Amino acid sequence: MENSLVDYISKNNYVKTAAKAAAVSLTASLVYYAIKEPKEDNWNRKDFKKIPGPSGYPFVGHMLSMGFTPSFQIEKWHEQYGPIVHINMGAQQWVIFNDPVLAHDLFVRNATKASDRRRHKFTNGMYSKGGRGIAFSQPGKKLKHTRAIALSILSPKYVDRYLGVLENIASCTVELMKQETDRDGSVFPMPFIQMATFSAMIKSIFARPLHLDNDPVVKEIIYIMENELKFAGPAGDLGSFFPNFAWANSLFQKKKKMEALVARRDELYKMLIKDALNSEEDCLVKQAYQMKEEYGLDDNDLIVMMSDMTSAGGDTTAISLSWLFAVLPHHPAVQKKICDEIDRFFAKFNRLPTFSDRDEFPYMCAVLRENIRFRSVTTFGIPHFTSEDIELQGYFIPKGTVVACSMYAMHMNPDVYHDPKQFIPERFMGHTKTWSASANGPIDERDMYSFGWGRRICPGIYFAEVEEFNLCIHTLSRYTVEPALDSDGYPVYPDLKHASSTSVVFAPAKYNVRLVEREDSPLKKQT
Numbered sequence: 001m002e003n004s005l006v007d008y009i010s011k012n013n014y015v016k017t018a019a020k021a022a023a024v025s026l027t028a029s030l031v032y033y034a035i036k037e038p039k040e041d042n043w044n045r046k047d048f049k050k051i052p053g054p055s056g057y058p059f060v061g062h063m064l065s066m067g068f069t070p071s072f073q074i075e076k077w078h079e080q081y082g083p084i085v086h087i088n089m090g091a092q093q094w095v096i097f098n099d100p101v102l103a104h105d106l107f108v109r110n111a112t113k114a115s116d117r118r119r120h121k122f123t124n125g126m127y128s129k130g131g132r133g134i135a136f137s138q139p140g141k142k143l144k145h146t147r148a149i150a151l152s153i154l155s156p157k158y159v160d161r162y163l164g165v166l167e168n169i170a171s172c173t174v175e176l177m178k179q180e181t182d183r184d185g186s187v188f189p190m191p192f193i194q195m196a197t198f199s200a201m202i203k204s205i206f207a208r209p210l211h212l213d214n215d216p217v218v219k220e221i222i223y224i225m226e227n228e229l230k231f232a233g234p235a236g237d238l239g240s241f242f243p244n245f246a247w248a249n250s251l252f253q254k255k256k257k258m259e260a261l262v263a264r265r266d267e268l269y270k271m272l273i274k275d276a277l278n279s280e281e282d283c284l285v286k287q288a289y290q291m292k293e294e295y296g297l298d299d300n301d302l303i304v305m306m307s308d309m310t311s312a313g314g315d316t317t318a319i320s321l322s323w324l325f326a327v328l329p330h331h332p333a334v335q336k337k338i339c340d341e342i343d344r345f346f347a348k349f350n351r352l353p354t355f356s357d358r359d360e361f362p363y364m365c366a367v368l369r370e371n372i373r374f375r376s377v378t379t380f381g382i383p384h385f386t387s388e389d390i391e392l393q394g395y396f397i398p399k400g401t402v403v404a405c406s407m408y409a410m411h412m413n414p415d416v417y418h419d420p421k422q423f424i425p426e427r428f429m430g431h432t433k434t435w436s437a438s439a440n441g442p443i444d445e446r447d448m449y450s451f452g453w454g455r456r457i458c459p460g461i462y463f464a465e466v467e468e469f470n471l472c473i474h475t476l477s478r479y480t481v482e483p484a485l486d487s488d489g490y491p492v493y494p495d496l497k498h499a500s501s502t503s504v505v506f507a508p509a510k511y512n513v514r515l516v517e518r519e520d521s522p523l524k525k526q527t
């Protein structure tokens with residue numbers, strides 16, 4: 001299978017485009033600074049503490065200082081400047097946080113002022129058709145309604161109807177990875193996992209029949225999502241980060257390319273929605289359609305909403321699971337403990353567990369929690385935008401600032417986690433709440449922050465946890481995850497120190513592993 005996600009986030013591409021932007025920008029910055037109006041300096045108000053931050057370059061700010069892996073550079077900035085840091089991304093002012101309490105004060109206590117999204121040409125304007133759907137829409141009645149529908153159809157009550165389907169997807173995916181191991185000696189899990197997580201979304205949202213080995217619709221959705229994502233960051237949308245370079249978007253025909261992608265997306269989703277409504281099977285889009293009238297939404301709202309859920313849900317969960325498959329070969333003792341839990345369950349009930357048996361798996365649940373802490377999927381989540389001035393613990397954050405959580409730095413913050421660089425599942429033993437329950441609980445009971453904050457907190461947390469639980473069970477009930485072997489038979493462990501990263505996601509660099517049959521698998525004994 002092709003590794004299209006990793007191809008997309010190739011560092012070279014990002015850096016080359018950013019370097020081009022910098023060269024053009026530096027020239028124009030002279031003109032820009034010469035003619036711009038002097039403004040009151042909101043960042044140095046007397047009576048407020050100055051928000052510290054590294055010094056940046058003129059015009060491009062800190063955009064080129066982030067290096068190949070922004071998450072690592074951001075962590076260094078927090079180590080140097082503390083829990084709240086001010087940086088410039090081109091013409092945009094950003095304030096970033098690695099302290100959960102400060103983030104909670106901002107995103108939850110000041111939710112009415114800190115829950116907007118910045119209006120970007122391609123994401124807000126074109127992808128979401130001027131702010132429809134969920135992820136790029138602005139707070140207001142419509143977002144309240146679309147979020148209410150998403151929260152309802154992604155609630156445990158609804159998702160539990162699809163537990164069997166999700167288990168089947170996990171089990172088939174593991175077998176496909178095993179076949180690839182047998183054929184090629186090892187497997188790169190990401191494309192298989194990505195096919196599984198997108199298929200899980202497509203099956204449960206649209207009731208589409210599954211073809212996990214090669215589904216053209218799932219491939220088309222992944223293609224569209226990856227290409228749309230290219231327009232989300234600074235390299236893809238110069239005009240939103242450097243307003244006087246909006247012309248560069250036309251020069252590279254970006255608007256046309258995005259229009260073509262959106263048209264392709266709309267056609268596909270219209271077909272999927274139509275087929276789903278005509279199908280005999282229950283599915284999430286049918287539930288959403290029933291609520292559509294009540295909430296005053298039209299077909300375009302539903303298209304963007306379903307596209308949001310598929311893209312936001314498919315890619316993030318795939319990256320998180322891909323980290324899990326990279327981490328496990330480094331920790332055979334961790335795998336052994338999970339296998340013991342599965343075997344004990346099997347001996348008691350003579351079947352594999354479903355997510356409703358989660359309480360029987362305290363150690364495995366701690367491993368999954370530690371995995372998502374240890375490698376936190378996104379660089380900043382989806383950044384928020386302040387709609388009013390905010391006073392926060394003696395700091396002043398002006399209206400019109402991008403505010404974001406530094407995901408990696410927060411989860412590596414030694415004031416929050418003991419020995420944060422180590423993979424220690426035991427730190428979460430006794431944390432028995434589902435991810436969804438603890439993420440939505442009070443701040444002193446939150447134990448990880450990968451799903452964001454307040455009014456914009458991820459609505460798909462439960463769905464993601466079910467998928468991760470299933471893939472872990474279906475893998476370790478039969479196999480262990482071992483490092484690939486080089487031509488001399490020596491193990492080659494997945495690289496955990498580097499990431500294939502952009503300003504949007506934080507994914508592992510490409511690696512291979514082997515699924516090796518467990519001699520003592522309870523399933524083997526049964527056959």
Ligand code: HEM
Nearest residue numbers: 134135312313316317320381382451452453456458460464
């Ligand atoms: C490990 C998996 C996942 C991670 C790490 C993750 C993380 C996030 C984060 C950080 C945000 C931004 C929250 C904020 O703005 O404060 C978000 C938003 C969102 N997520 Fe997830 N997510 C995951 C899985 C899912 C799934 C499975 C779905 C759907 C089934 C989903 C649907 C969404 C949607 C629709 C939004 C936009 C919410 C809004 O803007 O109001 N996510 N997610």
